[in-house]
Amino acid sequence: MRAVLWVMCMFLVMLNGVYFMQGKTDFSAPRHKQQSMILVDINTPGVQIKRPLLVFGFDDAPHGHAEITFDNVRVPVTNILLGEGRGFEIAQGRLGPGRLHHCMRLIGAAERGMNMMVERALSRTAFGKKIAQHGSFQSDLAKCRIELEQTRLLVLEAADQLDRHGNKKARGILAMAKVAAPNMALKVLDMAIQVHGAAGVSSDTALSHLWATARTLRLADGPDEVHLGTIAKLELQRARL
Known part of the structure; x- marks a missing residue:
């Protein structure tokens, strides 16, 4: 497994201060093997919650939606769940x-x-x-x-x-x-x-x-x-x- 993965975020879920992030890690892999699911601690450098997003004017924080940026965020390869390319699964x-x-x-x-x-x-x-x-x-x-x-x-x-x-x-x-x-x-x-x-x-x-x-x-x-x-x-x- 590669030591460094470039990830394009697809979706994000937060639970108890940990993000479950799914994103593309291999654009050349077969269609259903391109995504990986990765754990990211909310306090990891480079993670920034920019703003909460209201849905029809309702604020469902802390369980609602937010705009989040990732700027050169680095996590251990061991944070990948099940293995690279198994996010879709x-x-x-x-x-x-x-x-x-x-x-x-x-x-x-x-x-x-x-x-x-x-x-x-x-x-x-x-x-x-x-x-x-x-x-x-x-x-x-x-x-x-x-x-x-x-x-x-x-x-x-x-x-x-x-x-x-x-x-x-x-x-x-x-x-x-x-x-x-x-x-x-x-x-x-x-x-x-x-x-x-x-x-x-x-x-x-x-x-x-x-x-x-x-x-x-x-x-x-x-x-x-x-x-x-x-x-x-x-x-x-x-x-x-």
């Missing part, structure tokens, strides 16, 4: 279960939105009657419940296939769940915000933060478009068999 090992964790949290967020929406509709009067008595609300509420339960079952099926067949074989249904869950949660939370009126978009309720978090999860661990591509490719492969 490590990342893929956690992405399947990680995506499913996101889906589970989105189910919970949507369920919370449903509860808040119903409580508001039962307590708020508009145009002479409770919001819950308006036919348009009842129709939208029912549709939200249907979509939530459909997505819950999809996530449960993805979890079962992940347990029984592993990450690689379950990648299709994991991709389906990862697309369906945030889009469903956004729809439910948007409806809950609408029922709450101005309070829904303020910080007086949790709805705006829940919505912002759900929106980021259409990007985290792969954007919708990547997962849709995976689903489509698997369908086409089955058709060719």
Whole structure:
């Protein structure tokens, strides 16, 4: 193994003062062997946290996002996890279960939105009657419940296939769940915000933060478009068999 590695950072995670950094260490290697994952102590010379990054105006520090610079940062070669070129392997090992964790949290967020929406509709009067008595609300509420339960079952099926067949074989249904869950949660939370009126978009309720978090999860661990591509490719492969 080389004593010095030139790294182009791909992504970064911090845990207990240690960065888990993945970056390209060999541009000439096969596609999935170019990245390595390296441990970097936060106090290493050359590491600078320039500024926290707000997401839709929310500050999630210390667990949120930040702009970080690395200027001639040097760490021991032994800080490479598993070995040079195995960063993609490590990342893929956690992405399947990680995506499913996101889906589970989105189910919970949507369920919370449903509860808040119903409580508001039962307590708020508009145009002479409770919001819950308006036919348009009842129709939208029912549709939200249907979509939530459909997505819950999809996530449960993805979890079962992940347990029984592993990450690689379950990648299709994991991709389906990862697309369906945030889009469903956004729809439910948007409806809950609408029922709450101005309070829904303020910080007086949790709805705006829940919505912002759900929106980021259409990007985290792969954007919708990547997962849709995976689903489509698997369908086409089955058709060719």
